[in-house]
Amino acid sequence: MGLTSHSTGAGVLEKGLKTANTSEEKVIALGGNPNVGKSTVFNGLTGLNQHTGNWPGKTVTNAQGKYRHKDTDFILVDIPGTYSLMANSEEEEIARDFICFGNPDTTVIVADATCLERNLNLVLQTLEITSEVVVCVNLLDEARRKKININLNKLSELLGVPVIGTNARSKKGLNILMDSVYDITNKIRINTPIKITYDDIIEEAIALLEPSVKELIKDTLNSRWVSLKLLDGDESLLEPLQKYLKVNLMSCENISLNVKEAKNKLMKAGINEDDLRDKIVSQIVSIAENIGKEVVTYTDETYNQTDRKIDHILTSRIFGIPIMIGLLGIVFWLTITGANYPSSMIADFLFWTEDRLTSFCHWAGIPSWVHGLLVLGVFRTLAWVVSVMLPPMAIFFPLFTLLEDLGYLPRVAFNLDNFFKKACAHGKQALTMCMGFGCNAAGIIGCRIIDSPREKLIAMITNNFVPCNGRFPTLIAIITMFFIGVAGPFQSILAALMLTGVIVLGVVMTLLISKLLSKTLLKGLPSSFALELPPYRKPQVARVIVRSIFDRTLFVLARAVLVAAPAGVIIWVLANIQIGDLSLLSHCAAFLNPFAKLLGLDGYILMAFILGFPANEIVVPIIIMSYMATGSMVELDNLSELRTLLVSNGWTWLTAICTMLFSLMHWPCGTTCLTIRKESGSLKWTAVSFLIPTLSGVVICFIVASTVRLLGLG
Known part of the structure; x- marks a missing residue:
């Protein structure tokens, strides 16, 4: 959180755009929620072979490191920790924009094994943008200590992407993780990634808009996701999208008319832009909950009581x-x-x-x-x-x-x-x-x-x-x-x-x-924010x-x-x-x-x-x-x-x-x-x-x- 050498130097986003198109090096985006051990995974793989800097035009820091696996050189880009890609903050914009426009060959999402369901929200949002995803379920040692069992094979089957369990602190599972990254970057795929579907009226609106979007952007981006963002009026996306595609989507008459028609269809069903975003979020959360119920079992339902007892003292009004x-x-x-x-x-x-x-x-x-x-x-x-x-x-x-x-x-x-x-x-x-x-x-x-x-x-x-x-x-x-x-x-x-x-x-x-x-x-008035109280860990x-x-x-x-x-x-x-x-x-x-x-x-x-x-x-x-x-x-x-x-x-x-x-x-x-x-x-x-x-x-x-x-x- 504080001052590090990350605060100076050249931006890595531009370098990512350049190196992603070379045959010698593959660019890997490393994302995840805060406090999931993402930096530990990054450090465990890259060691001292790292470079840090500021994102071009931003004050949020980045880090990149090199790692050679099998016959390939990988550049790992540590994108900002974020809970969502809905772009409510600068960090979320940076994470989303790099996944969308930084041309990573693979995106690795690091998840916390002790609270997997909450982390799946980011995984599902990422899968809406790209299918080139590997899920790294980290902190398995803490999950075992709390008697939490995760069926990684079942999770991989439900998500349709590789899921690798790791304990990054001791570097366990990192080689297997890179094996999966290597396979994805070389287009070796076993399953088909999960497709998130919404209410019928939303699906009809997407179907109305997507063909015209796909015709213009071809395969440069996920046309379904771009259509969804145009419908929910995500202003933070339009500028980087226009810069990346070198064309303003809304200036295309066909797309503009279809957006208007699709929004009218939604409005007739009583769904405005805010309602649409709420429904999108609710559906993703619901899917994450259902997947969590299928793959996570708790041997001891009181696994986090010790942390809560400590918090009862350390965060009490009296003490x-x-x-x-x-x-x-x-x-x-x-x-x-x-x-x-x-x-x-x-x-x-x-x-x-x-x-x-x-x-x-x-x-x-x-x-x-x-x-x-x-x-x-x-x-x-x-x-x-x-x-x-x-x-x-x-x-x-x-x-x-x-x-x-x-x-x-x-x-x-x-x-x-x-x-x-x-x-x-x-x-x-x-x-x-x-x-x-x-x-x-x-x-x-x-x-x-x-x-x-x-x-x-x-x-x-x-x-x-x-x-x-x-x-x-x-x-x-x-x-x-x-x-x-x-x-x-x-x-x-x-x-x-x-x-x-x-x-x-x-x-x-x-x-x-x-x-x-x-x-x-x-x-002004104070803004609200979500403050996560992470589990206590042995430093x-x-x-x-x-x-x-x-x-x-x-x-x-x-x-x-x-x-x-x-x-x-x-x-x-x-x-x-x-x-x-x-x-x-x-x-x-x-x-x-x-x-x-x-x-x-x-x-x-x-x-x-x-x-x-x-x-x-x-x-x-x-x-x-x-x-x-x-x-x-x-x-x-x-x-x-x-x-x-x-x-x-x-x-x-x-x-x-x-x-x-x-x-x-x-x-x-x-x-x-x-x-x-x-x-x-x-x-x-x-x-x-x-x-x-x-x-x-x-x-x-x-x-x-x-x-x-x-x-x-x-």
């Missing part, structure tokens, strides 16, 4: 939210505690490397300004970002992904859905908000799962109220120095508790600003760690490094160019100081946040550099020395509070702003996403500072 906050606190505690040592080791290595670079510059006679710019500016900034950012991400992302793999995150969305609904926002925003804890750029990309453009924008604009791991060190250091002190073995626990309290404040702000946006800039720890490190941690770090490198140049220049007796940095801080004082800060703190725009990790080092007037970022040996430095420069508990509040509520970092620009495609909404949290931080800090001063407390 759901406290457990969620508790788990969040545990994740933060593990992240805080676990990141200390590797962060210190990485920092020691990188600053040791800096010393070697400095020695080399002196030996080579490189001018001091070049050494300062490149080593003390660029390299030292990057060293700070990497040493501070990498360890927490390397811990947080795997923990987050484990909860995702376990099946808990949909329960988080369920618990928070009512709150977001009251804020006129989307329930899935809870998931994008969770991704923001690791990286706000990850949360922005996660907004792709929200179908409504209005609600997607709300989620993007408010995601920055969730502090990312780049802001954790600042928050933790201030909490420890000014509010916990020396608490012995309980220091990390108390820090995690206070940090969790700050997070809760961020969530409250997210809801309040979402409500405000829904009543002003982005007026694959090794796969989760590898996926988190390579797809999320290193990808986010690479983006941060690209943005932070130029910042190192700017910081060094400002700190080392003198005007009179003061550096440019000091002059800028003095200019900002009157305004900063109103917010409970000072000019150097506000300047540090401005210079920290590329990466939040460097805010504290810039503050230290400014107070010590060193000309480059420095690190103090311990928090006690840092507290002494801050207090000697006028910090009080009020300064600490306001700095924490401003850290929680200020502009998104450079990486996040770039991601918002890419995802929204709009400079306007990028600017709004920058201004709203910033204005919120300014207003909140001003109110807190003014109130405390009026009361004479600070």
